[in-house]
Amino acid sequence: MTVTGSKSETNRLLLLQALFPELEIDNISNSDDAQVMQQGLASDGALVDIHHAGTAMRFLTAYFASRAGREVVLTGSERMRQRPLEILVDALKDLGAEITYEGKKGCPPLRIKGQHLKGPRVTMPASVSSQYISALILIGPSLPEGLELTLEGNITSMPYIHMTLGLLKRLGIQNSFTGNQISIAPAQSISGERQITVESDWSSASYYYSIVALSEPGTRITLRFYREDSLQGDSALVDLFKPLGVHTSFEADRITLSKGDEPLPPKIKHNLIQTPDLAQTLVACCFGLGIGCDLTGLHTLKIKETDRLQALYNEITKLGGSIRVTDRSLYLKPEHQMLSDKRIATYNDHRMAMAFAPLAMVAPLSFEDAGVVSKSYPDFWKDLEVLGFTSEEVSE
Ligand SMILES: O=C(O)C1=C[C@@H](OP(=O)(O)O)[C@@H](O)[C@H](O)C1
Numbered sequence: 379m380t381v382t383g384s385k386s387e388t389n390r391l392l393l394l395q396a397l398f399p400e401l402e403i404d405n406i407s408n409s410d411d412a413q414v415m416q417q418g419l420a421s422d423g424a425l426v427d428i429h430h431a432g433t434a435m436r437f438l439t440a441y442f443a444s445r446a447g448r449e450v451v452l453t454g455s456e457r458m459r460q461r462p463l464e465i466l467v468d469a470l471k472d473l474g475a476e477i478t479y480e481g482k483k484g485c486p487p488l489r490i491k492g493q494h495l496k497g498p499r500v501t502m503p504a505s506v507s508s509q510y511i512s513a514l515i516l517i518g519p520s521l522p523e524g525l526e527l528t529l530e531g532n533i534t535s536m537p538y539i540h541m542t543l544g545l546l547k548r549l550g551i552q553n554s555f556t557g558n559q560i561s562i563a564p565a566q567s568i569s570g571e572r573q574i575t576v577e578s579d580w581s582s583a584s585y586y587y588s589i590v591a592l593s594e595p596g597t598r599i600t601l602r603f604y605r606e607d608s609l610q611g612d613s614a615l616v617d618l619f620k621p622l623g624v625h626t627s628f629e630a631d632r633i634t635l636s637k638g639d640e641p642l643p644p645k646i647k648h649n650l651i652q653t654p655d656l657a658q659t660l661v662a663c664c665f666g667l668g669i670g671c672d673l674t675g676l677h678t679l680k681i682k683e684t685d686r687l688q689a690l691y692n693e694i695t696k697l698g699g700s701i702r703v704t705d706r707s708l709y710l711k712p713e714h715q716m717l718s719d720k721r722i723a724t725y726n727d728h729r730m731a732m733a734f735a736p737l738a739m740v741a742p743l744s745f746e747d748a749g750v751v752s753k754s755y756p757d758f759w760k761d762l763e764v765l766g767f768t769s770e771e772v773s774e
């Protein structure tokens with residue numbers, strides 16, 4: 379099975395390619411989020427709509443703010459117009475950006491009048507979204523003196539910041555991250571790798587980890603193109619799924635997941651502040667296995683494609699589970715029976731569909747708006763069919 383390229387790596391590299399056109403990118407993600415990023419960067423119109431793509435919204439805000447002479451209104455879906463980005467806008471304004479809110483203060487749509495941004499010094503709260511930080515880092519090399527960024531508070535989703543810095547490093551752009559200080563050197567061109575191959579998406583791989591966890595001992599699935607030295611924090615799957623009986627072996631450019639026959643623990647307990655996108659997969663998988671799940675570090679879930687804590691509460695309850703959520707944690711009680719023939723609501727959230735899909739191995743299920751998966755993994759349902767899942771379209 380070949381999983382599409384990482385949307386996070388793709389959208390970073392696309393922005394870097396706009397700054398350094400000599401960059402070549404292979405294995406670009408075929409996701410909607412990567413497509414709207416490409417279209418946004420290529421557009422010379424006055425309105426750019428990035429639909430549901432959080433990274434495209436945040437990265438393009440920084441990009442357009444730094445394009446002197448260009449004026450654009452940057453907008454997104456109804457949900458995107460509720461997702462906050464004032465922290466990023468304020469930091470860009472401190473660097474000399476001219477940005478106004480066309481609707482609700484603190485949210486898209488934004489009117490951006492591109493400027494020659496100054497810098498290098500700026501301070502920014504780090505506990506709400508790492509995407510604001512990555513957005514500044516990505517335009518850092520284009521500032522005349524580079525960027526000296528001070529982060530305030532607890533840093534959330536840290537591996538995504540390391541991914542951004544790691545990609546800059548591969549292009550030969552000097553940077554450092556020590557304590558709460560990030561430095562990016564200015565650069566006019568690439569002195570490192572000019573051709574980068576995007577690794578396949580680890581967040582998408584999580585659904586296969588869940589499928590293997592729910593399978594008989596001895597089951598194996600091989601996925602391409604993955605690396606042991608991944609830049610993606612969601613490669614933490616390798617450790618997170620070990621207690622659920624899934625073992626990973628790396629060989630050349632592929633991973634093989636295999637199911638062991640060791641007994642399951644009564645529950646698992648994790649702080650997911652570094653890997654928020656894995657929360658839904660883990661909760662649904664534990665539910666399917668009949669074990670408990672105690673998760674913390676989930677405060678960013680409320681401002682993603684939907685309020686994911688509420689969505690998990692609704693759908694697990696619908697399937698007969700017993701679950702408690704706060705605004706930053708979740709507890710799933712062990713030992714439950716899954717109710718059959720329920721219809722899973724997806725809330726415009728690709729991960730609600732993909733995380734719950736493996737539960738069809740336990741009892742038949744249907745999904746509202748199954749096409750929602752295209753945000754990150756358009757071939758998801760087709761690939762499940764290759765594994766032997768059967769599905770049929772039913773009218774709503
Ligand atoms: O930078 C990125 O590519 C991402 C960062 C994370 O967001 P937050 O930093 O907002 O948690 C993650 O949830 C999102 O899917 C992708």
Ligand SMILES: C=C(OP(=O)(O)O)C(=O)O
Pocket residue numbers: 430431432433434655682683729754
């Ligand atoms: C949160 C996600 O995406 P974004 O914030 O980029 O919309 C995601 O893909 O799970």
